[in-house]
Amino acid sequence: MNFTERSNKARNALLIFLLAGCPLMATDPSTKPRPISYRDSDDIPHIYVLSGFTTELRLDPSEVIVQRQLGSDYFIVDFLGREANVKPAGTEAGKRTNLQLLCASGNIYSFIVEDVSKRPDIHADLKVIVKNADKEAQAAMLAPPVLFTKDQVDNLVQPLRQQVALTTEQLKREEKDKQEQISAAVQNEASSIKHRYQWKHDKAAETLGVTDIWDDGKFFKLAAKPQEAAALYEIKDGHESLIQYTYDNGIYTVPKVLDEGCLRVGRTTLKFHRNQS
Numbered sequence: 001m002n003f004t005e006r007s008n009k010a011r012n013a014l015l016i017f018l019l020a021g022c023p024l025m026a027t028d029p030s031t032k033p034r035p036i037s038y039r040d041s042d043d044i045p046h047i048y049v050l051s052g053f054t055t056e057l058r059l060d061p062s063e064v065i066v067q068r069q070l071g072s073d074y075f076i077v078d079f080l081g082r083e084a085n086v087k088p089a090g091t092e093a094g095k096r097t098n099l100q101l102l103c104a105s106g107n108i109y110s111f112i113v114e115d116v117s118k119r120p121d122i123h124a125d126l127k128v129i130v131k132n133a134d135k136e137a138q139a140a141m142l143a144p145p146v147l148f149t150k151d152q153v154d155n156l157v158q159p160l161r162q163q164v165a166l167t168t169e170q171l172k173r174e175e176k177d178k179q180e181q182i183s184a185a186v187q188n189e190a191s192s193i194k195h196r197y198q199w200k201h202d203k204a205a206e207t208l209g210v211t212d213i214w215d216d217g218k219f220f221k222l223a224a225k226p227q228e229a230a231a232l233y234e235i236k237d238g239h240e241s242l243i244q245y246t247y248d249n250g251i252y253t254v255p256k257v258l259d260e261g262c263l264r265v266g267r268t269t270l271k272f273h274r275n276q277s
Contacts, residue, residue, distance in 0.1 A: 029053055029124035037133045044110050047099070049075070050124035051091050051117045057084040057101070059130050062141035064104040072097035075113055086113055093117035104145035107137045199272040207268050215274070220254040222263065222272075230265035234258055 029050050036045050049055045059065070065079040074095045078085045084101055093115055101109040109130065116122045132138060140146075197213035199205060209225035222232065232252050233240040240262065245254045252263070260273040 027120050027123055029126050031126060033058075033127040033129050034125050035129045035131065038109060038130050039133050040137075044098070044112050046112045046114055047086060047128060048114055048116045048122055048124045049086055049088055051088045051093070051115065053124060053126065054085050054087040055125045056127045057086065057111075057130060058082060058127065059084075059101070059103070059109065060132055060138075060141060062105070063107065063132075064145070065101050066104050067102040069100040069102070070097060071099070074115075075099075088115045088117075091117070093119075105137070105140040105143065106146045107132065107140055196275045197272050198275060199270055204268050204270045208263055208265065208270050210263065210270055213272055215257045217257065218255075220252075220256065220258045220261075222252040223250055224252065224263060225250045226263070226265050228265045230263050233262050233264065235260040235262060235271070 047055060047057065059082040061082060063082045065082065065084055068077050068079055068084065070077055072095065074089050074092065075097055076087050076089050077099060096112060096114045099111045099113050116124050193214050193216050195214045199210065199213065207227065208230055212223040214221050231242065232245045234243045243254060245252050258274065262269050262271040
C-alpha cells in the first residue's frame with residue numbers, strides 16, 4: 001500500500017469517527033410547496049416539520065376547517081379558513097403524531113406529522129398544498145355546510161339571542177303594564193266601594209247570615225248566607241217592591257244603588273238603609 005492509499009484510508013476512518021460522534025442534522029427545509037393528492041383510500045400522507053419553522057397546510061379553496069384533533073401536545077396546530085399551521089412545541093427531534101382536520105363540508109383529512117430535525121435525508125415542508133381527489137369529497141365542498149365554526153355559530157345564534165332578549169323584555173313590560181292596570185283597577189274599585197249602610201245586628205241578621213252591605217256607585221251588594229232562600233226587596237216611600245237581583249257565591253247584586261230595602265225569608269226580615277252622608 002502506497003502513501004496515497006494510506007492517507008485516504010486514514011482520512012476516511014477519521015471522517016467515520018467524527019460522524020459517529022456527532023448528531024446528524026437536518027437539511028434546510030424545502031422552499032417549494034409540496035402538492036398532495038388526497039384520497040381516503042390511500043395511505044395517510046406525512047407532513048414533515050422542523051423545529052424553529054412553521055409548516056402551512058392549505059386545503060381546497062372551498063374547504064373551511066372547523067376543528068382539529070391532535071394525538072400529541074408536542075405539536076402546535078392553529079387553523080383559520082382552509083389553512084392550518086403546524087410546528088413543533090419543543091426540540092425533541094423524531095417525534096411523530098397523527099393530525100385530523102374536520103371541515104365544514106364534513107370532509108376529514110388525516111395526516112402523520114413528523115419532526116425531522118435530525119433526519120438529513122428529508123427536507124421539512126414549509127408549505128403543503130392538499131388537493132382532495134375524491135369525487136364525493138369534492139361534491140361535499142359545493143354542498144351547504146354541515147358543520148360550523150364557533151364564530152359562525154355565534155354569528156347565527158346572536159340575532160336569535162337578541163330577538164329572544166327583546167321578546168322577553170317586551171313580555172316583561174307588558175306583564176308590568178298589566179299588573180299596573182290591575183292594581184289601578186283594584187284601587188279604583190276599592191276607592192269606589194262605600195260601606196254606608198246601616199242595619200240591626202240582631203237575631204234576624206244572624207238567621208239570614210248578613211255580614212256586609214255596600215255599593216260601588218253603580219251596583220248594590222249584600223253579603224249573606226241565609227239558611228233558606230231569601231228574597232231581596234226595595235223600599236220606597238214605605239212600600240216594598242221585589243226587584244231584579246242575582247245571587248252568586250253568597251253575594252246579592254242589584255244593578256243599581258238602593259237607598260233602602262230589606263231581605264226576607266218567611267217571617268224573618270232584615271231592613272237596611274243608606275246613609276246620605
